[in-house]
Amino acid sequence: MSTNALTQTWFMTQRQLMAVLRQPAYVVLMLIQPAVWLFLFGNLFKKVVELGGFGTTTYLDYLVPGIVVMSALSSNMWAGMGTLEEIERGTLNRFLTTPVSRGALMNANVVQQGLTTAVQSVVIILLGKLGGADYPGGAAGLVVLVVAASLLGTVFGALSNALGMLVRERESIIGINTFLLLPLTFLSSAFMAPSQMPGWMRHIADFNPLDWAMVAGRSAMTANPDWSDVLTRGGGLLALAVAAVWLSTRTFRAYQRSV
Amino acid sequence: MNTPAPAVEARQLIKTYPGDVTALSGMDVTVEPGTVFGLLGPNGAGKSTTVKILTTLARPDSGTATVAGHDVLRHPDRVRRAIGVVAQKSGADPVATGRENLQLQGRLYGLRGAALRRRVDELLARFHLADAAGRQVKGYSGGMQRRLDVALGLVHRPEVLFLDEPTTGLDPEARTAMWDEITRLAGDEGLTILLTTHYLEEADRLAERIAIVDRGRVVVEGTPDALKGELRGDAVHMELREAVGDSGRTSLKDSLSALPGVHEVLFDGRRISVRAEDGAAAVPALLGALERVGVGVAAATVARPSLDDVYLRYAGRRYADAEAAADSAESTESTENLALAGGA
Numbered sequence: 001m002s003t004n005a006l007t008q009t010w011f012m013t014q015r016q017l018m019a020v021l022r023q024p025a026y027v028v029l030m031l032i033q034p035a036v037w038l039f040l041f042g043n044l045f046k047k048v049v050e051l052g053g054f055g056t057t058t059y060l061d062y063l064v065p066g067i068v069v070m071s072a073l074s075s076n077m078w079a080g081m082g083t084l085e086e087i088e089r090g091t092l093n094r095f096l097t098t099p100v101s102r103g104a105l106m107n108a109n110v111v112q113q114g115l116t117t118a119v120q121s122v123v124i125i126l127l128g129k130l131g132g133a134d135y136p137g138g139a140a141g142l143v144v145l146v147v148a149a150s151l152l153g154t155v156f157g158a159l160s161n162a163l164g165m166l167v168r169e170r171e172s173i174i175g176i177n178t179f180l181l182l183p184l185t186f187l188s189s190a191f192m193a194p195s196q197m198p199g200w201m202r203h204i205a206d207f208n209p210l211d212w213a214m215v216a217g218r219s220a221m222t223a224n225p226d227w228s229d230v231l232t233r234g235g236g237l238l239a240l241a242v243a244a245v246w247l248s249t250r251t252f253r254a255y256q257r258s259v
Numbered sequence: 260m261n262t263p264a265p266a267v268e269a270r271q272l273i274k275t276y277p278g279d280v281t282a283l284s285g286m287d288v289t290v291e292p293g294t295v296f297g298l299l300g301p302n303g304a305g306k307s308t309t310v311k312i313l314t315t316l317a318r319p320d321s322g323t324a325t326v327a328g329h330d331v332l333r334h335p336d337r338v339r340r341a342i343g344v345v346a347q348k349s350g351a352d353p354v355a356t357g358r359e360n361l362q363l364q365g366r367l368y369g370l371r372g373a374a375l376r377r378r379v380d381e382l383l384a385r386f387h388l389a390d391a392a393g394r395q396v397k398g399y400s401g402g403m404q405r406r407l408d409v410a411l412g413l414v415h416r417p418e419v420l421f422l423d424e425p426t427t428g429l430d431p432e433a434r435t436a437m438w439d440e441i442t443r444l445a446g447d448e449g450l451t452i453l454l455t456t457h458y459l460e461e462a463d464r465l466a467e468r469i470a471i472v473d474r475g476r477v478v479v480e481g482t483p484d485a486l487k488g489e490l491r492g493d494a495v496h497m498e499l500r501e502a503v504g505d506s507g508r509t510s511l512k513d514s515l516s517a518l519p520g521v522h523e524v525l526f527d528g529r530r531i532s533v534r535a536e537d538g539a540a541a542v543p544a545l546l547g548a549l550e551r552v553g554v555g556v557a558a559a560t561v562a563r564p565s566l567d568d569v570y571l572r573y574a575g576r577r578y579a580d581a582e583a584a585a586d587s588a589e590s591t592e593s594t595e596n597l598a599l600a601g602g603a
Binding site: 008011015018019022023088089090091092093094095096097098099100256257258259 | 311314316317318336342348349350353354359363366411
């Protein structure tokens with residue numbers, strides 16, 4: 001990518017970040033909702049840790065990575081709504097008639113979503129700390145969790161953008177997201193230790209990218225991380241993110257042909 | 260005479276959208292540099308599709324087009340540097356301020372630092388947006404947003420400016436103000452403007468040449484004066500009690516055309532439209548002639564020639580029918596009501 005495309009990516013990312021920050025209600029909700037989850041699930045399931053297999057001393061320690069990943073999913077899966085709005089408003093077409101690099105338009109989405117997810121993840125980690133959670137893996141473990149959550153956010157952000165450009169209907173995005181959010185979350189180790197899950201659920205979870213992000217984060221966050229777990233799951237997420245961004249770039253080209 | 264290369268030249272553009280919607284069926288447009296050219300037609304006539312192809316957004320199925328001397332298919336990037344586009348929909352970012360919108364637009368064309376600041380200030384002042392420059396665009400009035408859209412299109416001093424329905428949806432006051440802005444723009448050194456509109460009055464007022472577009476092609480082209488000149492006199496519309504057969508039409512047409520002061524007779528279903536030097540004076544003679552051959556008339560109206568008459572004459576169908584057909588065929592274009600500029 002030329003330096004020109006890089007600068008342009010930065011200009012477009014700035015614009016998107018500013019758009020997020022200028023909607024304080026959205027920012028507040030994005031940060032309050034995870035706090036509510038932490039509080040609700042943290043109290044509701046406090047005792048399940050006694051069943052064993054969680055690998056942490058308290059349930060909150062176990063829960064924080066689950067909420068970080070769940071929030072990365074739930075905030076990025078709406079990215080397509082923004083893209084749809086930009087199409088309907090004519091903003092996307094305005095940019096397409098300028099010499100701006102086509103890659104910069106797409107990359108700005110990815111960078112913005114990655115940065116936003118990282119900030120959101122850090123805030124949840126701090127909230128957990130405030131609530132008494134312990135992170136024995138230290139900074140390295142937390143960085144892995146944030147990176148894994150951002151990669152997962154990229155996957156679903158890119159898929160949501162592709163969906164927005166393809167179907168151009170808010171209802172479809174809402175329907176699919178509502179349908180996916182809870183099953184994807186519960187078919188993972190977000191709230192329950194894998195050894196306590198029914199066998200069939202555990203097998204499904206093995207193929208669930210949410211679970212990969214949680215496993216990578218949790219492994220890295222233990223006192224003695226199993227780095228092979230981190231690498232396989234992290235590698236899987238990276239490959240998936242590349243594939244999803246590729247798909248959304250293809251969809252973007254299809255959109256350009258349909259104008 | 261030494262004629263300079265055209266600023267815009269489209270030849271035989273054809274474009275079909277999925278679902279067999281023919282948007283363009285052989286569109287030809289030539290715009291001389293430094294002039295204002297108006298594409299006039301109802302929704303779905305192909306104006307916006309033409310603009311999309313000329314501004315590199317869409318690709319034609321066949322045909323060629325050059326803008327500012329660059330081929331839109333082979334060198335879209337060169338075209339993009341040479342053009343400014345004000346699309347039908349305001350593409351301004353509503354959560355950004357007017358200044359931020361202009362700054363980003365300038366940066367995309369490579370403007371930086373003091374030069375960018377100067378250009379943005381200049382445009383804000385020129386389009387009376389200096390006081391609102393620091394406010395988010397979502398709080399702007401329709402007229403302010405439209406002025407910002409035009410400023411966005413001009414940030415890099417383009418050679419060719421495209422204005423796609425620049426005043427659709429504006430209230431009359433904002434429309435008049437926008438007309439004044441466009442008139443001033445037309446005076447800019449060397450700027451070529453291609454304007455699309457469905458208001459006859461707008462094309463008449465702003466464009467040096469007009470092309471009337473119907474069903475994806477140009478049906479007539481000329482200066483506004485020449486087009487209007489051909490429509491001198493009044494239009495008399497008569498609603499018949501029942502339709503006249505083909506054979507009856509020919510003889511009826513002949514007898515009506517023979518009446519003094521009657522220029523042109525057109526049949527459109529149960530309707531007969533006549534152009535007459537003095538409409539009011541012609542009505543009794545017309546009614547008399549119809550009565551003699553036993554054709555009953557339900558209603559007769561006299562009107563100054565309107566865009567509808569231009570349409571009926573050149574496109575062979577009424578403007579309202581063209582709009583209705585377009586609306587049912589293509590829901591993507593705006594379906595705002597057409598203000599027939601009668602007597603303009």
